[in-house]
Amino acid sequence: MSSDSEDMPLAKRRQQQQRANKPSINNLDSGSDSDTPLGKRKRPAVRKRVLDDDDDDEDADTLSSSDSRPPAAKRARPSAAKKKSYKDDSSNSDGEGDFHGSSDSDVPLSKKKTVDSKAKTNGSSKTNGTNGTSRTKAAPKYKEESSSDSDAPLAKKAASKKTSTPTKIKVKTEPASSSKSKQSTTTIKRRGKEEVDDRSKLKKVKKEEEDDKSKVKKVKKEEEEDEDADAWWLNQKDNEDESVKWTSLKHNGVYFPPEYVPHGVKMKYDGKPITLAPAVEEIAGFFGALLFTEHAENPTFQENFFKDFSKIAKAHKTSPEITSFKKCDFTPMYEYYQAEKEKRKNMTKDQKEAAKEEKMVLDEMYGICYLDGRKEKVGNYRIEPPGLFRGRGKHPKTGCLKLRVQPEQVSLNLSKDAPIPKAPAGHKWGAIVHDDTKTWLATWKENVNDSTKYVFLAAGSSLKGQSDLKKFETARALKKEIDRIRRGYMAELKDKKMFNRQRATALYLIDRLALRAGNEKGEDEADTVGCCSLRFEHVTLEKPNIMHLDFLGKDSIRYEKTVEVDEQVFKNIRLFKREPAQEGDDLFDRLKTSELNKHLQNLMKGLTAKVFRTFNASFTFQDQLEKRTPKDGTIAEKLLAYNRANRDVAILCNHQRAVSKGHAGQIEKIEDKVRAYKYQKMKQKKMILALEPKLKKKRPELLEPESDLEDDWIEEYETQLMEKEREKVKAKFEKDNLKRKENKEKPMPAGQLKDLLKEVDVKAKDLADERKTGVVPPTRGATVEKCNAQILKLDERIAATRLSLTDKEENKQTALGTSKINYIDPRISAAWCEKHKVPLDKIFTKTLRDKFKWAMTVDKDWEF
DNA sequence: ACTTGTACTTAGTAGATGGCTT
DNA sequence: AAGCCATCTACTAAGTACAAGT
Structure with a gap:
């Protein structure tokens, strides 16, 4: 049962990772008992903040009395006394991982500055709260909520008019339309197989790639016609009541997972196998299956599991009562589930x-x-x-x-x-x-x-499609209003009312950094924040106008960026942070998402904080795509541009993923490649000096050693080089002999191979000498010019490889999927594909094509 | 005005799949 | 065929937003 076999599926290793859930040693009180009184996070004393910032003279004194801190205690935060333990630096100390600046577009604040990677991770300890609230279910209410806006039918042909008023999406509901639904009922068509055919057709067409547009179009048309019956986006009805979602809904209910089937595998307790009742065995199995994953090693996880597990075990009267987690050994179960997995893999x-x-x-x-x-x-x-x-x-x-x-x-x-x-x-x-x-x-x-x-x-259903369309239309509406809105909050940054200032500042961050709104969270949730819930410790300022953000956002993903901000924003934040500010205090102490959103509604109908994210993502994407797509590049080059633009968005939104297992190795390989180039460069430089010693003075850079090229490495590298050389010589020799045999010639004598190998030995010796003396004799025909040219070439290669390195480095951490699925208006992609003759299935998987079918009919000039 | 609850979108990951090499 | 890897899909947690209740 060797619990140490290292082939265990160690779940996710977020190597230089941000997520702060590692059950670290300093996980404070994992021992602290459940009876710790639901640690009321201390609410810092209420303090009035006054606008008395000296850099702010104009506003000093002006705080209106009505503007004192609201009495309501905001959500209690982890006590400030709990110094956030910053742990685990090892993880992200390798710096460098700066989010490379992407665009110069002015919209999102993408001046990504260096990210200085001081690892900071929030580790607020929490005690388990007993959340006894049993909520009562409210009876569904039927509310009304009509909106009447002119409706521009989203017809494919009309799609290009970018300045039209935002299309309103309406769900058709009029009972009168029953005829219509009947009609569609009759045209329900068989999907599936047909669709597959269509796609393979499409694929074939695409194989021929070049132009042949007509064919592609034909296939497309087929698809369309085929789908007209379901194409809600083609016949949008203006409509009254947005809140009604359907007139008829029939389904077969839900599927329940099968009952537990006991397997009888015995876990061990105190070293001895014990028999468990099925209900207990099942739970033990849950844990067993997770053994050696990050979860199972997490003390909180263990604790919570064991509390529930032992309770159930007790209820079933296990023979030795299970009272100690430490005495539990779930490995037999682990092994059982591993075996099951194996079996499944090997199914016939x-x-x-x-x-x-x-x-x-x-x-x-x-x-x-x-x-x-x-x-x-x-x-x-x-x-x-x-x-x-x-x-x-x-x-x-x-x-x-x-x-x-x-x-x-x-x-x-x-x-x-x-x-x-x-x-x-x-x-x-x-x-x-x-x-x-x-x-x-x-x-x-x-x-x-x-x-x-x-x-x-x-996701591919009409209801989801409609709300997706609506979401993007709202974002497009924001595009038209954004200048006005920006002017508005920029002006408000200097408002006399503290509340307005905070609101404007928060809005600035949401807009320029694509932060989430930041609702308040409860005690028994992970401590994560968004814009409105930022606390002092999440923001640090640096003179003239640099702001450093470091906090855990949704899913406990770390957000760490350093940006230049507007001068007034800088002042404001300093103002908010001023005073007896302590960790644990809210940065925007009188702002809540609901108030922010209420304000936004006034600025534009349908506007909420999250719309900014959608808008900025789609806008950035379109902008970057436009700039990056090579007009007459190959499909592959265009796709590269597409993915880069996609990545810009993902970086903007801070979409991350776990680093893959083999990543470190792959990086290592590329780094070695760079080093090899540097090595060659070094040789060339020395050759120049050998050819023209006078240049020492004129070009001192020739004397400089290459960075990152150590003697040890060089020696190692040369040995390898020579080893490879020998292999090559041998291989060639054997191959030649084989040929000779075929041609009925006499094989070359073994002695010849020896001679050849000796030549390599001489070379190796030369290299060793060169290492000692530092002098590299020029190869035959070498001239200073040729060497210079070589060096230039090598420099290029180094730069290129480096780029691919950063590329890879960044990609390993960045998840493109989330933005593609949720933030980038699919019509941008559809139009792009059309315009640049890129097959759609190169960018959208089947599920995404299905989800976005409503967006596929735009013409090539459609604009977000 | 604050709190609680509901409904829906957004999020990362585990596991399945499929294409590729060995 | 087996193993390896990079997607892709399924899953469900974790957000946002807003309405109802108090």
Whole structure:
């Protein structure tokens, strides 16, 4: 059971990682007991902040009395006394990883400055709060909310008019339209196979790549026609009531995971195998399966798990009572699950086929529903199986047991005329509702965080598509207003009212840095922040106008950037930070997201904080794409440009991913390549000196050693070089002999090989001498000019390789997917593909093409 | 005006898949 | 065929936003 076999699937190693959830040694009080009183995070004393900044004379004194700090205690923060422990520097000490500046576009503040990588990670300790709040369910309300705006139908031909008023999206709902839904019902078409055919056709067409536009178009047309029945975006109805989402909704309910089947594998307790009741075994298995992952090593996770586990074990009266986590040994279970995994991998064809079949059956049963008569895909129709809650970052509840969901907990939403799906045998549904203002098909309450879970339609469905379109249209509307809005908040930066100043400053950050709004969070969640919830310790200032941000954002992903900010913003933040500022105090002490959003609504209809992210992402993308796409490049070059633009956005939004396993090795290889170039360069320089010793004075740089090229390395490298040379000589010799044999010639004598090898030895000796003397005799025909040319070439190569290095380095950390899926208006991509004759499937996977089908009909000049 | 709750979007990752080499 | 890697998809956690309740 060797728990140390190192081939264990050590889960994710976020190497130089930001996520601050590593169960570090200094995880303070992992021992502190659950009875620690729900550590009320201390709310720092209420202080009035006065505008008395001396650099701010004009405003000094002006704080209106109405403007004192609001009495309401804002969310208590981890006590300031808890010095944030900055741990684990080793991880990101390798500097360099600066987010390379991307654009000069003026919109997002992308002057990425150097990122100085002092590793700072928040480690606020928390105690487990008992969250006893049992919430009562509110009856669904049917509210009204109509908007009446002129509606520009988003027809493909009309798509290019970029200055038109934003298209309003409306969900058609009028009962009168029943005829329409009938009509679409009748045209529901068989998907699947056909679609596959279409795509392979498309692919083939694309193979021929060059021009042949007509063919591509044809295929496209086919697709379109084929889809007209479902093409909601072609026949948008103006419409009254946005809140009504459907007139008819039918579905088959949800799928429950199968009951637990005991395997009888015994875990050990105190060294002895013990028998567990199935219910207990199941939970032990949850942990066993996670053994050696980061989760299972996390003390909080262990603690939470064990609390739940031992309780259940006790209830089932295990023979030795399980009271100590340390005495538990789950490795037999771990091994069992590993073996199971292996088995699954080695399934025979038939077995795989059968499994596929099974999935298909479920998909047909639950993966489909009828919305206004249209057949639509359901997203997550599987009820989440029981397991251990895998909270991210320092989530206080990570590791808690997530119970099996019973049908009685599940409510279904469908239309009144829809047949109610049968609940699993012996069970009943929790509730049946008919709420046409909601898009969910099913919902239930999860036990760990008491949060609500939903079953929604799939991403490719009309409902999701419509709200996606609406989202981007709002962002486009912001594009038209952005100048005015920016002028507005820039002016407000100097407002006399503290509240307005804070609001303007926050808005500045949200706009220029694409920060999230930053809602307040509860006690029993990971301590992460967004703009409005930034605290003093997250921001540091540096003279004239440099601001350094370092905090954990959504998913406990570290946001660390250094930027130049507007002078007044700098002053304001210094002002906010002034005073008896302590860690734990909010930077914007009187601002909340709700107030910010309320203000934004006044500035522009539909505007909220998150719209800025969407707008900036899409805008940046379009801008960068435009600048980077080589007009007559190859497809590959264009794709490179596309991906770079995509990456600019991902960097802007701080979308990160774990570093892959083999990454370090790959980097090492490239670095060696650079070194090899430097080595050659060094040789060339020495040759020049040998040719023309006088140059020593004139060109002192020739004497300078190459950076990063150590003697040890050189020696090692040369040995390798010679070794390779020998191999080569041998290989060539053998090959030649083989040829001779074929030609019925006499093989060369072995002595000849020896001579050849001796030549290499001489070379090696020469190299060794060169190392000692530092003199490199010129090769035959060498001239100073030729050497210079060589050096130039090498410099180029070094630069190129370096670039690919930073490229790789940055890519390893940056996740492009999230921005592609959520932030970049797909119509930009569609137009680009059209314009540059790039096949769509080079940039969108099948699922994305499906999700974005509404966006695919724009013409090549469409603009965000 | 504050708190609580709901509904929906956005997020990273585990595991499946598929193409490629060995 | 096996193993390796880079996507791609499925999953579910973690946000935002706003409305209802107090």
